Each structure stands twice: as C-alpha cells, then as structure tokens.
Amino acid sequence: MTWPAARLTLRLRLPATLFAAVGLIAVMAAVGALFPAIGHTIGKLNVPTSVANLLGGADYGTITGWFRSEIAEIYGPLVIAALAITGAAAATAGEEEDRILALILSHPIQRSHLIAAKAAAIAVIVLVIAFAVWIGLIVGVALGGGGITIARITALAVQLAFFGFATGSIALAVGAGTGRRSLATAAAATAAILGWLINSFAPLVSTIAWLKYLTLFYYYAGHDPLAHGINTNGIIALGLVTLSLTALAIIAFERRDLTA
C-alpha cells in the first residue's frame, strides 16, 4: 500500500468527515432528547405496511423503534453511504477527471497499491462516521431515558460500518474501471437507494421477496441490529462484497488506459 496516498486522501476528506460526524452526534443527541417528550405520544404509527417498512417499522413508542426509524434505517445509512460514495468516487475517478492521476502514476507506485491506499482511506472515513453513530447513539439513548444496551448500539455501528465499506467499494470499483466520477457515484447511490426501497417493498410481494437478498441494505439492517445485536452472516456478506469489489477495482484499474 502507498501510505502517502492514503494519508493525503484522508487529509483532504477529513474536514467534511469530521463535520458530518459532529453533525451526526448532535442530531442523534437531539433525537434522543425528543423521545421522552413526543415518542410516547406518537406511538406506533397506523400506516400501511409498505410505509411502515420505509420508516423502519414506524414504531415510535419504544426507544428501540424510535432510533431504528430515525437513525438506523434512514439517517445513519444515508450519511455513511454519502461520504463513502463521494470519497470512493473521488479517489481514482475524481483524480483522473481532474487530470492529477497521470502525474501520480508517473511516480514509482503500483496501481494496485494506489487503489489499496484509497480503499484504506475510505475505510477510515467510514469508521469515523460509524464511531460518531456509536457515540451519538449512546448520548441519544441516555438523553432518551435509556433502554438500548451498549452491545446493541455497537452492533448497529459495526453493521453500519460494513454497509459503508460495501457501498463505497461499489463506487471504487466503477470509478477505477471507468475513470468516471459521475458514473461511480450514480452506480453506488442507485445500489444503496434501490436496496433501501427493495427491503421496504419486496417483502410485501412474495414473488419478488427474494430480491432483498441481493441488496446491501438487507445485510446491514435486515436483522435489526438495535433489537437483535450483531448479525455475523450479514457482516461476512458485506465484507465479502467489499473485498470482491476492491479486488475487481484493482484488476480493472491495472488493465486499462488512463482516460486523462
């Protein structure tokens, strides 16, 4: 791995990452603080199952349901996916479109090492956000009166980190293979959003229920980590996707011409 490349990628992306991390903690603290006041009042929403699924069950009457609907199903994956995708898409495709990559690759570094360095930097960014989610949930749950164990909070943060790794690896692979930042961003964002939609709607239709197994979102949240703790199979699946796509990124990047 090329450590200077990893360090520079981190340095360039750290301000936005830390800003997002602080924002996440603040939002989760606020969400937790709101629970005693309005959570019990709202209770479990009486909405169609499809809408309830979109909202992570729409059970606002319990602290677990409250954080599942507010953070675990929407806000957390949205922020971590956004940072992982933008970071990974910028990593090679962005530098290539900005015409920096030709100069970098004229130095004695292997393309595979550069991809590994970028992937490592994106992984650190994802871990920072997952850690912020962990801190934010601990603070938020405490402000909300407690009711979720540290182990369950840790489980969500870990599942979320692996979701971030896998989502980022889609952008990394497409970006490394095509040199196009917009395509990398679009592909990964589409996979993330479709995954969320499929997990909400596919279970309602038995003939397409199997589609959820093709989504990253299922392996992140299908097991409901806030309620049931860590899902080892989900972690393994997301880890394998991440490793496979990173390997694919390296192979594709090694073989092709730089476009700019």
Next chain:
Amino acid sequence: MTASGVASVARRLDEPAIRTTRLTKDFGQGRGLFGLDLEVARGEVFGFLGPNGAGKSTTMRLLLDLIRPTSGSAQLLGLDAGRQSLEIRRRVGFLPGDLALYPKLTGRAVLRYLAQLRGTVDPRLRDSLAERFDADLDRPVHQLSTGNRQKLGLIQAFMHEPELLILDEPTAGLDPLVQQSFHALLREVSAQGRTVFLSSHTLSEVERVTDRLAILRQGRLVVVDSLENLRKVAVQRLDIEFGDPVNADDFRALPGVQEVLTNGRTLTVAFEGPADAVVKAAAAHEVRAIRPREDDLEDIFLRYYRESSA
C-alpha cells in the same frame, strides 16, 4: 549481484535512453500514434515537435505505461516500458502537458507529497530548484497562476535527479526569464549525461535547446534528424544589395530558387540547395553587400509539414 546480473546491467547502460519499435496506439478514426520507430541516445536533448493532436502526448503516456500500446513496444533506459514500468518510473521525471495539481494544497505540500511517493528526494535540491525558478511554495495551488503552477511541475520533474526527463510542453505559461532558467537547467542536465525528451509546438524553444528533433504529424513520424542536417535541406535566404536595380526574373529562373522579393535595389532570394547559381548570377552585377538570413526551425517544420500533407 551475480555475473549474469552485472552483464545485464552493463547491457542496459549501452541501450539508448528511449527506443520505440513500431509503437502504435490506435484510438480509432485516424487518431493516435502509428508505427513509431525512434531512438533517443543517452545524454541527448531531444525535441518532439508537432501541432496539437499530432501524437506527442500519446507517445509520452505510452512510454510511462499510463496507456498501453495497440501494438509495438518501447524501451526506456534498457527496460521494457510495460513489464518494467515501476523501475522506469523510479528513474524518470515527467511533466504532463496538461498539468493539474491538488488545488487545496500549497506548492510545498504538493512537492512533499510527490517526494514521498518517490521515497527519496533531497529537500535541498527541491529548495534550490524552487529558488532557481522563483517558485511560490506557500500559496495554495488554486491561487497560483498557470506559470507558477508550471514551475511546481518542473520542480517535481527534476527534484529527484532523474536519468531521463520526459517533458510535455515544459515552458507553457512560463515568462521569458523563467524560460531562460529552464533552458540553462536543460544544458546542465545534458552536460551531466542525463537525457531530456521534450515536446513542444513552440518551434523557437526546440531550436534553442535540442540536439536532435523529430517532427510528428497526425500520429506518424515525418522526420527525425539533427538540427544541423535539417538546416542543410532547409530553404536558405540571401539579402543581396546591388549598386543598380536588377531584373528579379533573372533570379527566379535560376535552379533551386523558390522566391524572389524586391525592395529597391535589394533582392531577397529564397532557394534550396547550393548557393552557387545565385551568387554567380549576382556577380554579373555590382554587388554592395550579401547578407545571409538565419533560417529558423519554422521554415523546416512548415516544409516537412506541407510535404507530408501533400
């Protein structure tokens, strides 16, 4: 090192700095580089000349393994441009034609990063180059002018004392004083036995600094030769001042004469080949002065360019 290893290194030292064999990169629709056979000797300053789109940058990107050839091969410093690219890039300095750098970083941070990618760069050499080019290392790249960014590009290309420098349009955006510093640096580098392969469409620059040059057009090599030989075949011009007006048509009819311009009692005669016929025709009149005009590379370039177009 084993005896065979020593022999292998010795063989490589005898190899030219750059050798391409039928090197081709076909982008389709007639664009790319086609069948380039080229040798650049060690210690040479070699000019690669051609208009935009001629294939100069494509050649350089092929040499550095940034793009892969459709066919043919290239060797740099005796090493295969594809299989041994990592070792080549360790020993080569490159300035891309469309230089871009990290806009948020200062010049110093950019150079530090690029030095880290190389592993070993003497900071004193980097600083002396910065001083030489009067480069501003403390402002973010996005605040720098094109010329100041180009200075950073030159510093990073030279700062590890590479054996071979591949420079794509190196003086683009530089002011004349910095250009002079750059040309002086090229002479020093050449005197040290290091090789410079530079492209340009600025003819005067190539003329000033190169030993030999190649002219490329639409991806194909038109000519490669020394400046001296190219001058021999170039159109020469003589300004001949006569005592009395003379008939210009007498000179137009002479063998090799291409153009005759009249300005009072002075004729400017452009001709190819030996000057014998022109001088003898002039000698039939009272000649007050004969002044040869210095040909520049533009004449040579345009001549080859016209011929290959035809």
